[in-house]
Amino acid sequence: MADAYTGPIPKPTPETKPFWDAAKQHKLLIQHCGDCTQHYFYPRPLCPHCLSRNVTWVEASGRGRLHTFVINHRPPRNFPLPAPFIIGIVELDEGARILTNIVGIEPEPSKVHCDMPVEVVFKDITPEITLPHFQPLTR
Amino acid sequence: MASDVTKMRGTVAIVGVAESDELGRLPHKSSLQLHMEATHNALADAGLKKSDIDAVFTSGRNTANDVPEYLGIRPRFIGGTQVGGCSFILHVEHAMAAINAGLCEVALITHGESGYSRIAMPAPRWGDDSTNNQFELPYGTSGPATGYGMLATRHMHEFGTTSEQLAEVAVATRKWAAMNPQAFMRDPISIDDVLSSRLIAWPFHLLDCCLVTDAGGAVIVTSAERARDLRKQPVYVLGTGECATHQMVSQMPSFNRWDAAVVSGARAFRMAGVRHADIDVAQFYDAFTIVPMLALEALGFCKPGESGPFVAGQRTAPGGDFPMNTNGGGLSYTHTGMYGVFTIIEAARQLRNECGPRQVTDAAVAICHGTGGVWSAAATLIVSTDR
Numbered sequence: 119m120a121d122a123y124t125g126p127i128p129k130p131t132p133e134t135k136p137f138w139d140a141a142k143q144h145k146l147l148i149q150h151c152g153d154c155t156q157h158y159f160y161p162r163p164l165c166p167h168c169l170s171r172n173v174t175w176v177e178a179s180g181r182g183r184l185h186t187f188v189i190n191h192r193p194p195r196n197f198p199l200p201a202p203f204i205i206g207i208v209e210l211d212e213g214a215r216i217l218t219n220i221v222g223i224e225p226e227p228s229k230v231h232c233d234m235p236v237e238v239v240f241k242d243i244t245p246e247i248t249l250p251h252f253q254p255l256t257r
Numbered sequence: 258m259a260s261d262v263t264k265m266r267g268t269v270a271i272v273g274v275a276e277s278d279e280l281g282r283l284p285h286k287s288s289l290q291l292h293m294e295a296t297h298n299a300l301a302d303a304g305l306k307k308s309d310i311d312a313v314f315t316s317g318r319n320t321a322n323d324v325p326e327y328l329g330i331r332p333r334f335i336g337g338t339q340v341g342g343c344s345f346i347l348h349v350e351h352a353m354a355a356i357n358a359g360l361c362e363v364a365l366i367t368h369g370e371s372g373y374s375r376i377a378m379p380a381p382r383w384g385d386d387s388t389n390n391q392f393e394l395p396y397g398t399s400g401p402a403t404g405y406g407m408l409a410t411r412h413m414h415e416f417g418t419t420s421e422q423l424a425e426v427a428v429a430t431r432k433w434a435a436m437n438p439q440a441f442m443r444d445p446i447s448i449d450d451v452l453s454s455r456l457i458a459w460p461f462h463l464l465d466c467c468l469v470t471d472a473g474g475a476v477i478v479t480s481a482e483r484a485r486d487l488r489k490q491p492v493y494v495l496g497t498g499e500c501a502t503h504q505m506v507s508q509m510p511s512f513n514r515w516d517a518a519v520v521s522g523a524r525a526f527r528m529a530g531v532r533h534a535d536i537d538v539a540q541f542y543d544a545f546t547i548v549p550m551l552a553l554e555a556l557g558f559c560k561p562g563e564s565g566p567f568v569a570g571q572r573t574a575p576g577g578d579f580p581m582n583t584n585g586g587g588l589s590y591t592h593t594g595m596y597g598v599f600t601i602i603e604a605a606r607q608l609r610n611e612c613g614p615r616q617v618t619d620a621a622v623a624i625c626h627g628t629g630g631v632w633s634a635a636a637t638l639i640v641s642t643d644r
Contacts, residue, residue, distance in 0.1 A: 125395060125397070126385070126390060126394045126395045127385065127395070128385065128386075128390060128391035128392070128394075128395055129384070129385035129386040129390070129391070130386070130391070131386050131391075134391060160388060160391070160392045160505075160507075160508075185411065185512060186407045186408070186410045186411040186414070186512045187407070187410055188402075188403050188406035188407060188409075188410060188458045188459060188460070188461075189456070189458065189459035190397055190398075190399060190402075190403055190458045191455070191456040191457060191458060191459070192399055192400075192402070192457055192458065193397050193399060194394075194397060194398075194399045197397045197399075199397060202456070202459070203397060205396050205397060205398060205403050205458075207407060207506070207507050207512070215507055215508075216392075216507065217392060217393050217396055217398075217505070217506070217507035218396055219396050219397065227459055227460070231414075232410065232411055232414035232415075233414075243395075249395055249396070
């Protein structure tokens with residue numbers, strides 16, 4: 119990398135490491151409960167819906183809809199994306215929700231809409247950490 | 258078996274309320290000093306001595322360890338529940354429970370925060386491996402505006418709520434502030450002023466966002482029996498409620514309503530046994546203009562999705578039929594970072610008829626309601642001078 123990444127860098131914990139390891143391979147992992155059959159995110163070893171321990175990692179389709187968003191005009195100091203930029207909450211097709219940046223679209227209220235279809239893209243920020251971003255669905 | 262929450266109705270009263278000596282930008286005062294000033298002033302308001310206090314409730318960067326130490330109090334009951342800015346409102350419920358259980362008799366609820374000047378503010382708590390720093394902060398969330406805005410955007414999408422309707426709240430609240438000498442921002446503003454103020458995090462403009470100030474606030478709660486002999490007219494606690502649903506905004510159960518507030522409000526009304534029409538004045542934590550609007554919906558003052566039309570036409574302003582945030586709110590009076598205690602102070606003053614030009618005529622029942630975190634927690638409090 120030419121320049122050191124200046125934004126906040128996540129530090130994985132034992133229960134989140136499989137997610138971050140997969141993101142590095144450009145795969146979006148979420149978890150699925152074998153008892154109540156719901157998917158969920160963020161990573162935890164127990165289902166937040168029914169508290170079952172019968173949970174497995176699954177690769178998400180990477181597609182979903184932009185449930186809601188804001189356009190941030192006042193970024194944190196040294197944040198690498200130029201302001202304004204979009205912070206969105208994506209509801210994946212599997213049902214879990216994830217907070218992310220929406221890229222590949224002008225950060226204008228007239229251009230971005232709740233419920234618009236989006237898909238995951240991966241942004242390598244350090245040799246160890248890759249962030250899932252989302253963009254308008256192209257496929 | 259369902260517990261009977263109505264048993265505690267009217268068993269305790271708010272007997273002293275006060276702010277710190279001054280509010281605003283106070284680089285010459287630490288957060289702990291702001292606690293001390295507010296406590297000193299609230300004791301004077303109640304006609305009580307420091308030695309009467311046997312319970313201390315606080316929240317925020319200062320804790321139930323360092324606040325009693327600074328004040329020289331050795332509480333026998335300690336409340337440090339920290340769920341964000343509404344913590345002080347739910348401390349009233351916890352104090353009520355403790356007093357009813359016989360564990361204490363005079364409870365101090367204190368807040369002090371050097372929110373602007375940052376004097377003696379212990380460091381924030383999140384590490385790089387926290388859930389926040391792994392799953393939200395890397396995306397450029399900056400302060401509460403980005404989190405609170407998520408519900409505003411979805412509300413606009415589903416119900417057609419407009420930026421103009423949000424601005425109505427800021428304009429109305431500023432009119433109340435103009436009548437409060439302690440308010441930080443007192444010059445009148447228009448809806449156009451709000452809409453033309455710079456964007457912070459769309460859909461919020463600068464004037465949709467609360468202030469950042471330095472201040473302290475304290476409330477003293479005791480049994481209804483003891484309250485009778487004190488200096489001021491007792492403000493009885495009729496109903497309380499609390500709920501928490503999430504910490505990170507992405508984990509919020511729904512983005513078109515405020516689930517925690519639905520729960521806290523329902524219990525407060527059930528305990529109090531009052532109707533919405535009985536409420537004379539409302540103090541709703543206004544971190545952003547959308548927050549009191551969602552409180553109106555969650556607490557049942559209007560239907561889901563209808564808070565935009567509800568606040569239109571300056572309905573919450575002086576002279577409107579729903580007086581709300583009569584001190585000028587977090588938007589124009591003061592907002593340290595954790596505003597909850599100030600809702601209680603203003604409610605008590607309104608019920609005691611102490612508010613001068615901003616006094617709501619014949620105010621007998623008041624409601625306080627607050628948010629904590631990013632819509633994460635909610636607390637509701639219904640109070641009255643009548644038991």
